[in-house]
Amino acid sequence: MTHASAPRSHAAPLAPGPRGAPLLGNLPDLRRDRIRIFLDAADTYGDVVRFQFGPGPKRTGHLLRHPDHIKHVFIDAADRFTKQTPGVREVRALLGDGLLTSEGALWRRQRRIAQPAFHKQRIAAFADVMVRAADELVDGWMRRPRPDAPVDVVSEMMRLALRIVTETLLGTDVPIDAAATAHALDLILADTRKGVTRILKIPRHVPTPDNRRFQEAVAVLDREVLRIIEHRRKAPEGGTDLVSTLMAARDPETGEGMTDRQLRDEVMTMFAAGHETTANALTWTFYLLSTHPDVRRRARAEVLTGTGGRLPTFADLGALDLVGRVFQESMRLYPPAWMITRRAAEDDVVGGYLIPKDSLVFLAPYVTHRHPAYWENPEGFDPDRFAGGALARMPRFAYFPFGGGARQCIGSSFAMVEGTLVLATILRRVRLDLVPGQTITPEPGITLRPRGSIHMRVVPEPPPT
């Protein structure tokens, strides 16, 4: 079996795929349950599956499951694929032309400017903030009249990750209106989710009730982001946080700084991309630990021995091997960026099939992370599958929760450190037990959230000795 992906060829056949309705193709099915349809289609048709959302290549999408095909799109043929996709068009209404959505020379310049804020030393300096924020979250739970009353882990993790990203990257002690921000983001994400698969596209400027609500929510976030920027402007020169770095950056050719609009787009991007994803990963992790008490017990034991019972630090990360693997395995089963999309800028051939110019490719960590050729018992939660550097012995893109190539997540190390330290800090003091009777299902939007809330009871652990 060969998975080599050759350059353009018009002789290549179209990929197989499920038959759809006459006009809308597979769109009605995908609107119903994208995850199930993708998994079933890959089982039935193999590593390259074609979906049709209407007539023409623009309404054609290819699910690519094989690690070599993922590498082809991210690395080998990266210049043949763009981010001109429905998802990016939707999030651009909020993020403008920030790092996640821009392309070409603008993206290259912005990435170069932002990169130093994510160097290992910087992340080490953020570790204390991450641990303190998580420990204070537990303090808050314990101070309630009934400390063991259930909490909604979805919103608690969102609040925590929002605090961490604002206090570290955005370098601000401006109190963010967390409730208003979370509400606005919820609304925007829900609307964006609908937008990607909406059959009838209504332009954003048409004042429908949905569009009005969307614009109001964007205005709430704009207000918070502008507060951060104004606060930075008033601060003395020479801050080392990301916002200061972006403000101080000068174009080497023109000597010009970033416009207010560009600054707003970058801060909004970090604000949104820097907390939604990590919060979802943490939420899924606590859910999985509550359903696998043996793993939870082992992870807590590691926290206590690895740190001697005190609060964890950046230097402890090496001793938190299992905790890190728990986070990795949780992102295998529930990758927050569950599907990454690109558009073919020219005809290409992947796995022997034609990928016509203008059609889409779907790289879905959710699907590849369950590829039966690479993962034993793919639906099982088993952090030990990552033990002993197992990942290094697998094909590079069998696991890719942070994407790959030049557009790989800039915050991946930040997120791994945050995930591991937050888990260790919380596991040290409490256990989160799933309140029975809830049906937990993933909701595939731009990110993979649980549908609704997840209520969990906070159970204090014996104090570390």
Ligand code: HEM
């Ligand atoms: C568990 C947490 C996270 C996951 C799973 C995740 C996932 C991803 C993925 C898959 C991409 C690539 C998207 C694509 O190729 O289209 C990406 C890009 C990006 N992520 Fe993350 N991310 C996480 C955390 C973060 C954090 C903490 C930050 C910032 C503080 C961040 C900021 C960004 C930015 C700015 C980009 C765009 C990079 C570029 O195109 O140059 N992410 N992320």
